[in-house]
Amino acid sequence: MTDWLGPDEWRAVALSLKVSFWATCLSLPFGLWVAHLLARRDFAGKQVINGLVHLPLILPPVVTGYLLLTSFGTQGPVGRLLEPFGIVFAFRWTGAALAAAVMAFPLMVRAMRLSIEAVDPKLEQAAATLGASRAWVFVTVTLPLILPGILAGAILAFAKAMGEFGATITFVSNIPGQTQTVPSAIYAFLQVPGGESSAWRLVIVSVIIAMSALLISEWLARRANRRVAA
Amino acid sequence: MTLGVILRHRFEGFELDVAFDAPPGITVLFGRSGTGKTTIINAVAGLLKPDEGRVATEDWVLFDTSTNHWVPPHKRRLGYIFQDARLFPHLTVRQNLAYGQWFAPKSAPREDMSRIVDMLGLGDLLSRRPAALSGGEKQRVAIGRALLACPRLILADEPLSSLDEARKAEILPYFERLRDETKVPILYVSHAATEVARIATSVVALDKGRVTGQGPAAEVLSDPAVTPLGVRAAGAMITARVTAHHADGLSTLRAEGSDLLMPRVTQPEGTDVRLWIGAQDVMLAIVRPDGISALNILDVTIRDLRVGTGPGVIVQLSFGRSVLLARVTRRSAEALNLHPGQSVFAVLKAVSLPRDAVGDVMNRT
Numbered sequence: 001m002t003d004w005l006g007p008d009e010w011r012a013v014a015l016s017l018k019v020s021f022w023a024t025c026l027s028l029p030f031g032l033w034v035a036h037l038l039a040r041r042d043f044a045g046k047q048v049i050n051g052l053v054h055l056p057l058i059l060p061p062v063v064t065g066y067l068l069l070t071s072f073g074t075q076g077p078v079g080r081l082l083e084p085f086g087i088v089f090a091f092r093w094t095g096a097a098l099a100a101a102v103m104a105f106p107l108m109v110r111a112m113r114l115s116i117e118a119v120d121p122k123l124e125q126a127a128a129t130l131g132a133s134r135a136w137v138f139v140t141v142t143l144p145l146i147l148p149g150i151l152a153g154a155i156l157a158f159a160k161a162m163g164e165f166g167a168t169i170t171f172v173s174n175i176p177g178q179t180q181t182v183p184s185a186i187y188a189f190l191q192v193p194g195g196e197s198s199a200w201r202l203v204i205v206s207v208i209i210a211m212s213a214l215l216i217s218e219w220l221a222r223r224a225n226r227r228v229a230a
Numbered sequence: 231m232t233l234g235v236i237l238r239h240r241f242e243g244f245e246l247d248v249a250f251d252a253p254p255g256i257t258v259l260f261g262r263s264g265t266g267k268t269t270i271i272n273a274v275a276g277l278l279k280p281d282e283g284r285v286a287t288e289d290w291v292l293f294d295t296s297t298n299h300w301v302p303p304h305k306r307r308l309g310y311i312f313q314d315a316r317l318f319p320h321l322t323v324r325q326n327l328a329y330g331q332w333f334a335p336k337s338a339p340r341e342d343m344s345r346i347v348d349m350l351g352l353g354d355l356l357s358r359r360p361a362a363l364s365g366g367e368k369q370r371v372a373i374g375r376a377l378l379a380c381p382r383l384i385l386a387d388e389p390l391s392s393l394d395e396a397r398k399a400e401i402l403p404y405f406e407r408l409r410d411e412t413k414v415p416i417l418y419v420s421h422a423a424t425e426v427a428r429i430a431t432s433v434v435a436l437d438k439g440r441v442t443g444q445g446p447a448a449e450v451l452s453d454p455a456v457t458p459l460g461v462r463a464a465g466a467m468i469t470a471r472v473t474a475h476h477a478d479g480l481s482t483l484r485a486e487g488s489d490l491l492m493p494r495v496t497q498p499e500g501t502d503v504r505l506w507i508g509a510q511d512v513m514l515a516i517v518r519p520d521g522i523s524a525l526n527i528l529d530v531t532i533r534d535l536r537v538g539t540g541p542g543v544i545v546q547l548s549f550g551r552s553v554l555l556a557r558v559t560r561r562s563a564e565a566l567n568l569h570p571g572q573s574v575f576a577v578l579k580a581v582s583l584p585r586d587a588v589g590d591v592m593n594r595t
Binding site for chain 2: 120122123127134140141145
């Protein structure tokens with residue numbers, strides 16, 4: 001594998017995996033919280049939250065990237081706030097992870113929300129009558145029943161993060177070894193003469209990763225339905 | 231321990247206003263669907279917050295709106311048996327049974343798992359998941375799960391209504407045993423007269439969100455003024471002893487000094503049973519009928535007649551110390567000049583006595 005891919009190509013694949021991994025892991029708890037909020041609670045402004053979560057799905061990725069740049073960049077309000085703590089996003093791989101996380105968030109929340117909604121609230125009521133507090137109901141009943149949904153959401157988010165291009169390149173540019181993920185690398189290879197073979201190899205890697213993610217997520221979703229319907 | 235319930239709650243187009251006491255044993259909330267039975271039980275469970283009311287025992291207040299006292303459901307120490315068993319699909323039968331025990335306070339008196347498993351016949355099911363259980367098995371697990379939660383109060387919301395006759399017959403004896411063995415008050419919602427006659431210690435009859443009658447089961451059920459399911463489903467409950475089983479598929483039961491023949495019952499000779507006799511199935515004659523196919527002719531005295539707006543009359547009959555109900559037409563009542571104090575004959579076809587109307591009698595000491 002390492003021989004088949006050149007060093008630049010390999011670096012892009014490794015960076016993409018790192019970026020997607022952290023983007024998925026760090027947005028997971030937040031995504032679960034938002035999904036639970038949207039599925040189980042009624043509150044004023046629920047539609048606003050719902051809209052904000054889904055915004056990256058419908059906005060042009062370049063717009064999302066530009067908004068990230070103006071708010072999380074070194075001159076942006078949030079970026080300036082975080083800089084003293086050593087958290088810098090601009091033109092770093094962390095920025096690529098943030099862009100990927102934001103772009104993948106709607107998919108993650110959607111998958112989790114659907115699986116939470118599939119859990120019969122009557123089961124949660126039954127658990128309460130048996131002495132379980134709200135937190136225990138979530139841990140012992142809701143969470144085990146939606147686990148496949150959570151995994152499916154995470155895998156979808158991971159795959160989306162692997163393929164993110166527009167927001168990433170707008171926010172953190174295309175620096176080899178720093179912010180050049182697989183899609184950015186493919187784009188860069190296609191800009192130079194003789195880069196097609198490198199691009200093709202990365203295309204194949206992308207297809208394999210995307211296909212496996214989709215298959216695993218479908219399989220988990222089917223398992224989830226079986227369990228909840230039982 | 232007696233549970234006192236006072237509730238007022240207004241929905242759109244429906245108002246619940248009830249007050250009743252639930253003594254130890256099974257108190258059946260009896261009425262048609264839509265009379266507020268489930269609302270009452272959900273308020274007692276804390277799943278619904280009523281506009282006004284108080285639910286408390288002698289030493290324990292679950293909620294009292296006048297003092298703003300509200301114990302959340304998970305702290306009420308309930309055993310709630312739902313109509314749909316509501317077992318946790320991701321847990322095995324054993325884990326489902328143990329679920330309530332995880333949360334019961336350490337000081338609570340522990341119910342022994344193996345005793346409950348034996349009583350409900352769950353031994354072979356423990357490692358299965360709910361998806362692999364039949365409806366009757368699921369409901370038995372749900373009963374076990376509620377009992378094992380060390381409840382101070384058991385609630386059952388039509389636990390048998392989703393089951394067929396065979397499964398009902400399989401589960402009813404467990405409630406009869408529960409009634410006789412536990413000291414915890416049990417609130418049981420039902421709209422089936424035979425079920426009520428079999429298991430109730432006391433009955434709270436409900437109609438349109440109001441209590442229309444409450445008291446010991448035999449009294450409420452044989453009161454012609456209280457017909458929660460309408461006159462068609464009126465009937466009375468008597469106690470009888472099985473005295474003989476016959477080769478032709480009949481059994482003799484002795485009640486109030488008379489013999490009753492009915493389709494063979496499952497209880498052995500010598501056992502006392504409760505028997506529900508529908509008012510529809512009782513005919514009246516002013517002279518002893520002769521040459522009639524009906525096997526049971528009982529000497530009874532008319533206590534009361536209740537004439538409603540319909541064509542029928544409910545006749546309340548003294549049968550020894552028990553009470554029977556008969557439903558006849560107003561035309562017959564007039565033609566026979568039926569009146570209180572009159573001695574008449576109650577005619578009862580053996581085949582019209584349903585087998586599922588026979589239940590074990592309470593042997594509370």
